[in-house]
Amino acid sequence: MNLEKGIFEALEKLNKPLKAREIAKFLGIPVEERAELREKLKELSKEGKLVKLKGAKYALPEKLNLIVGKLCVYREGYGFVDPINGGKGVFVPGRNMNGAMNGDIVAVEIVKEFKDGRKEGKIVSVIERAIKKVVGRVEKTRRYCFVIPEDKRIRYDILLTSEDCEKVENGDYVVAEIISYPSETRGPVGRLLENLGKTGPKLDIELIIRKYDLPVEFPPEALEEAEKISDVVIEEDLKGRVDLREQLCFTIDGENARDFDDAVAIEKLSDGNYKLYVHIADVSHYVKPGSALDREAYKRGTSVYFPDRCIPMLPEKLSNGICSLNPNVDRLTFTCEMVINKKGIVVDYKIYESVIHSKARLTYTIAQKIIDGDKEAIDKFPHVVESLKTMYELAQILYKKRYKRGSLDFDLPEPVVVLSTEGEPIDIYRAERLWAHRIIEEFMIAANETVAEYMFWTDYPSVYRIHESPDREKLQEFLNFVRSLGIRVPSVKNDIQPKMLQKILEEVEGKSEEKLVNYLMLRTMARAKYSPDNVGHFGLASTYYTHFTSPIRRYADLQLHRQVKMALNGEFNSENIPLWEEKLELICKHVTERSINADEAERDVIELKKLQFAKKHIGEVFEAMITGISEQGLYIETIEQLIPGFIHVANLRNDYYICIPKQYCLIGEKTRTIFRIGDRLLVRLINVDVENRKADFDFVRKLK
Template identity: 45%
Template sequence: MELINERKKIILDLMNDKNYVPMKIKELAIILNVKKEDRGLLEIVLNELINEGKISVSKRGKYSIAKETLVTGIFTAHEKGYGFVTVEGEEEDYFIPAANVNNAFHHDTVLVAVLPEDKTKNDGTRKRRKEGKIVKIISHEITEVVGLFEKSKNFGYVLPDNQKIVKDIYIPLKASMGAVNGHKVVAKITDYGKEGRKPEGKIVEIIGHVNDPGVDILSIVKAYDIPTEFPEDVMEQIENIPDYVREEEKNGRKDIRNWQTVTIDGEDAKDLDDAITISKKNGVYTLGVHIADVSNYVTENSPLDKEARKRATSVYLVDRVIPMLPHKLSNGICSLNQGEDRLALSCIMEIDENGNIISHEIVETLINVDRRMSYTQVRDVLIGEKEACEKHKDFISMFKLMKELSDILRKKRYGRGAINFEFPECKIKLDDKGRVISIEPYERNSATKIIEDFMLMANETVAEEYYWQELPFVYRNHDKPDVEKMTQLATFINNFGYHIKMMGDEIHPKELQKLLESVEGTSEEALISRITLRSMKRAEYTPECKGHFGLSAKYYCHFTSPIRRYPDLQIHRIIKENIHGKLNEKYIRHYNTILPDITKNCSINERRADDAERDTEKLKKVEYMRSYIGEEFEGVISSVTGWGMYVELPNTIEGMVHVSNMEDDHYIYDEPTYSLVGEHTKKTYKLGQSVKVRVVHTDKMTKTIDFVLA
């Protein structure tokens, strides 16, 4: 590294000399007295300087000091040909016009020449975004493409599922693996093409025919490169893990098997990673949140751990779950199954009647769940449903105590400004062939709220303790929203008659909480809640504690789901080593070294899982609406752009009314008010407005639904 930095300095000094004339690498080697065997190193140094934006190379291969500001970033393509480059550390992306894309592929790492900044305002108040042109492609991230295979007489081609990959992939027939029209395939890119020539590839996998059940979802899984099979060494490792807790593993643990303990989950859940105990004495609640001790079985740097770290999260799609850990663990020894001894890591809290934590301990425990409950069963007990109360009569007082404490904790959390997003998410029901039967909202009830409140309390308690211990840790952070997004939200809700106050460039979470309280029970509740959520930044994992805006919490982490989230598993390891006094300087250095990469990978893969889930939902919604072409629906305008407006139906399905289909006038996008205004009639369509639409087209390939105004 020192040698490379030294060479960089020598080269920059040479090129900065006023007498320097741009020259090729051979001439530079002679001037710098570089031996023939060291020319490879010289090339590496020159490429690093180019990537750093300090020098440039002409089409004739001559090197000189960069005359333009150059930046390196990740290119995001748009299906219309233009794109954006995201540069780490810069808040605003660089807009890349189609003419300046220079054959870059979606998600390439590229070198961008920053164009002179245009000081003019495009609406009288707002400056145009930064622009650039791609001058070099540094590396390609995408090496395989999932898409639909089409065959002609002498060759084939793949139409990519990802609309951001704007060119078809040319496939020589000898590289087609015998694929036929209609096959969904995985194509490995062998040549990324150039201006006037398409990328070329070879088929490496035939997923199945486009009309075969499950192929549509599997294509999305493949497109996101989500691993579905566990490697051989992982399967070999789990063979040695018993299905029961060994006697020697019980030693040294707090034995609470005699505490009345329940799990409360969805009816279909199989990976039960949290259990609850609760009692009350002299006005003080003792709440135990007991989490499966997955780290006892998934040890650091074992094959299981390496695979779990790579996956980072379980992925929940409409027709399947792709687990982070093999089922033998997630549904077996790590699942807190009724009547089985299980190892847990527990956060046991003493809480007063105002919701304040008096004391707590984080301890390794041995538990045995007395009853596996569903949210519906607990709700039925709490509302006094006769059959449920009779069946679970020994647990009635426990559930009532839970509800009592949950109400206290929730009131306290809302008092400080935590935002409550209780809009209905959709549940898509499929038949055995993967076809949509119905799309319905998920039901949230008092039992789901109880578990949510208890998990949040445990997560905050653990995060605060480790923050003050100043030990390496993994935090779950949620930054304040962007001003522009909040301004757009304010405009949107104003169309419904609601308002939010902003103090300069900032907004307090209490303002958003008040907004959601004011829309509760109204017809627009689901839409406004969803748009408010979209207006906020995504939460992420980092080794630094930055606070959680949405929860209005100073300290927050994910401690409660180590079966399905790697950050929780990593936290458990740190906690257990601390409990056993092993967090010495060596271990602290170790965690300080690995946690930045681990947290970054977890955030990236969480986003990948979310995007895959959203894509499968969009796909099934398009499929569902195909049978409603020609029918009319009432909806609400959820987004307005220069090319049209999106309308959301009560069942959460969203479609586009394109301006080209608004035939009664020529409509112009008014950006300050986020509305479409008729040039002649002055008729206006704005965010939040109710409209009647008719379904005219659906496209499974692009996952889009087209409406026209009815």
């Protein structure tokens, strides 16, 4: 009997919410065999196919006019439920949360529907809790003590047990486990797990590590496995590999990089074509499926990079040792060898296991100096000069081809935060994007596309990196704004093409609105994710795309390597293909979530350090750009240090300002002065609230 089908049949025919025993009775399942039914009911609830109601009853969501989805709570207290089965988000006001917290899977009842399609809802049940631990600051009263969460999306203070109250002092930062969740009438209760002590620059990052539940220590069994792996490539490892140790290949990475995933080599062929080799660390040779190392790498999903440290996916012995393509040592690799013509088209390729011996470790700065003809850099690495010039030549061809097809190149400044040994931010500056960066970017994109296309046409289960087309409504709103800037925009009749958005980026290049348009366009985009189904990559205007090039720091790439090896070795069959399709569904969902979590943690640290830096500069004047408008005032970002902040309308003196959202501006009633998104201003920093991530500015004057 198909259990899932039977459960749905019971709920349909009896047409009311049912307990597990009532469903079992309908299906004729004896008492001693009901464990599987209970597990299936839990699973279907988690997937949003059923809703668990009070009294342990189960119902079909559509019968109760309910939508099941993930709740995203905003700092202001309201939230949106993103339906599991797709569709528009449902707005939930703070008063309708019913004890639900950020990230929970919830069932929401629609209470209002608007003409424009928007929906407002009320949460009726929490299906799965997302938050198990909370990081925050202790506040003590005479009778109680509470944990005030660091994450402002958590709307409740956590009451600590009286026993735990005695173990903490006012102002301590702690990690608490929730033992009783909030309801409409009472708040949550927590149990003390860890007392981190008083705040300080070093502790700040520790708090964020715990806030995002990032595992720092490796379990002993994973470290034991790593210890057993040889520090050098042994003869036995070379069986069946293409020996490329004599080849001139090298790595190009950042100044502070310690794990080198990729090495590159190039040949110019007699017919004018290029032969490009992209060698990727063969992590799958060392990390076997189901091993302790594999389980921990899967749990982490990705490495996480902060200004002062890296939380790696794999232990250092692998990530910086045997798996890292260090110079002047043999290393096992997985190679994508491509023949690319003068138009940038891959006309032939091979994918195979190999062994290399990198001949140099270049930084982006050194590589750029060699490309620019710097004598000192050339004298230091004379053996790579010719290869690097050919690489530069090919990268330009690949970039032009990608640009021609409509690939979107967002030119948003990346902040680099420099910390003192104590963790204090001492400098923030914009990262420079060199052609040396572009060479590696273009070569990695070419390898990712080639491997993705190979796997697509084999029709075997695989991992793709997909990026869906933007939401039409969000896009229309963005295009309206662009038109308001006086930029010509064609109307969208059918599917939006990346080429059209690229034209907009071209129009604003070098203009004052450039950064803003880049930023707003990025906000209209769907989030890229991992999927076993290939739907292409909108942002890159790519039909086939995956992540093949970083298996040291991304589990998705490690898993892909295994799938490609199975395809190359003919290990797929009619029995294991359906199993792999199911398994990859779960893996892709998990690694996407871990990747988003890591991005948010990295962004949180950068924002925190920006504000700590700003705190030392109160009273100073900065050049800034308006990035957002509201009735309360102007959202801004400083041009150099990229510090986000706010100017309240009260600080826009001598007039009363009206917000016109559709024109993205504030207009003065008397003076008719206009403040529009993208305008440049001189502003004075007047206050910084690091804890609530806020910086307040005063308006000095407009800049032309």
